[in-house]
Amino acid sequence: MKTYPLDFVLSVSFLLYVYIRKIKINKDGKEHCYWALVESVRTAHGPRQRVVAHLGEIDEAGRLGFKQAAEGRTDFQSDLFEKEPEWIEVNVHAIRTESVADFGDAWLAIELLKRLDLFKFLQQNISSTRERISWTDMAAILVISRFCNPSSELYIAEHFYEHSALPHLLGVSSDAVYVNRLYRALDKLLPHKKKLEQHLKERLGELFDIHYDLLLYDITSTYFEGQAEQNPQAQRGYSRDQRPDCKQVLIALVVTREGLPLGYEIFSGNRHDSTTVQHIVNKIEGQYGAADRIWVMDRGMTGKDNIAFLKQGHRSYIIGTAKSQLKQFERELLVKDWQQVEPGVEVKCCPTDDGNETFILCRSTSRREKEQAMFERFKKRIETGLEKIKVACHERRIKTVGLAERRVGRILQKNSRAARLFDVHVMKNKNKKIEIHWTQKQEQSDWAALSHGCYLLRSNITNWTPQELWRAYIHLTDAEEAFKIHKSDFELRPVWHQKENRVQAHILVCFLAFVLWKCLAQICKQAELGNEPRKIVDELKHIRLTEVILPTKQGVEFKLHCVSSPDKYQKILLQRLKLNMPSHIKSAKM
DSSP: OOOOOHHHHHHHHHHSOEEEEEEEEEETTEEEEEEEEEEEEEETTEEEEEEEEEEEOOOHHHHHHHHHHHHTSTTOOTTSSSSOOSOOOBOGGGOEEEEEEEOHHHHHHHHHHHHTTHHHHHHHHSOOTTOSSOHHHHHHHHHHHHHHSOOOHHHIIIIITTTSSHHHHHOOOGGGOOHHHHHHHHHHHGGGHHHHHHHHHHHHHHHSOOOOSEEEEEEEEEEBSSOOTTOTTOBOOOOTTSOTTSOEEEEEEEEETTSOEEEEEEEETTOOGGGGHHHHHHHHHHHHOOOSOEEEEOGGGOOHHHHHHHHHTTOEEEEEOOGGGGGGGHHHHHSOOOEEEETTEEEEEEEOTTSSOEEEEEEEHHHHHHHHHHHHHHHHHHHHHHHHHHHHHHTTSOOOHHHHHHHHHHHHHHTGGGGGGEEEEEEEOTTSOEEEEEEEOHHHHHHHHHHTTEEEEEESOOSSOHHHHHHHHHTHHHHHHHHHHHHHTSOOOSBOOOSHHHHHHHHHHHHHHHHHHHHHHHHHHHTTSOSOHHHHHHHHTTOEEEEEEEEBTTSOEEEEEEEOOOOHHHHHHHHHTTOOOOSEEOOOOO
């Protein structure tokens, strides 16, 4: 039987739409296997296969060469051979490596997506029609990239994806990942935001012991680079990012006492925090029911309308109050009947006359030291500024009372924390020279010393101790921490997208990456590894994927993707996290 060399077979296979078939022949009571290159042809009796070339017997190295050549085609014959070769003859002097990529973090992100059943969710909800690359894979690429190396879609397409292990892990060629396709994936993902929130809530509840009795609500902002003229939600307002010169949007987030996100909403950048409360409460109750829950909010949400709304729906709440309300409890601040909840923190209850609400006075030693230092700094700035104005008046550089008053006003406005302490008078003397005089109000100084480090909470929960109410309120730091992770680890800000739907999709991808982060945090907690997933990701990121080229005796090059062996510390982490990292992965279907 005549056989043909590999180069000939490959050239024919690229020119013709052909297949490789195994032919079994019984000879002398033994079964012999041969291989043939066949093509499909139409005949009067239907489609038939015609032999193009006989390949003869093929050893493992030869079969591997055919398999890798086929994998490079879009019409890859996946069942080409029964199994991968285990033993081949290799030219040890020609072995080389061609690329090295970060593996551990991308692999970890994929494992988290699997645990959360997000691949399954995306496959069921995002239709791919006849797309060669599924939208599920593209959406996963966006989330994984945001988790591993937050960057723009342009950077993902032109640099990150190609130089990561994702092409081999997902089986999606780097040529198939380009900016427009990533943008379209954002558009495909956004309509499923509500379903995603519900799916993640249920899945996280199945994986971990989550309590939904305490809901923490907070708001942050993220600003735009550019005018964002195509986004009506992009407006100027109070900037928590210290960028009042830029347009922004507000992001309202609801998390559980464990810090796991339940949902979020996006509001116009000029909207006041207190006006979002009723919308968010109705949204959460509409999605998850109006069960007995306690809403915990910061003082920015306080308002008569919001309190009335919460009471009307028989909802429980613990809310921070404005600093100005402390003055009503000056007598209670002086009475020494405080209860310590933890070192440096004391609380006391002050029930209302009707017994329907409770105010909780809290004071913190560390907070008092911080506020005292800030107060002294602002006080000194005002004194220094007033002295400069006094000198300018004496030297007649300030010639009108109006100019002097405006300068005094600017100084007091910039240092508002200590402005009430000063009583300033500007006047003309008998020589028509401007004079400035000021005194410090002793009453305000005494009140500042008494109230530093103190804050006030209010709640309609009357059967809890002040310690329980304070501990519930302090969980609000979990929502604040969530925003810090969004902005620092996942680079939520600044936003470069200009269209409203793209901005919303960008925030959704950041939200999903944050869910992966919190899922990992819960796994770490279960494994008694603390609650700092950042260190886990940084440690596993050092595990690399190396492309090793093994030239065989027959002239075929065997491409093997090997994962570097974890060191002893990484092995301990993987063991504690109950994760089994592969030693190598199959070649990607390019």
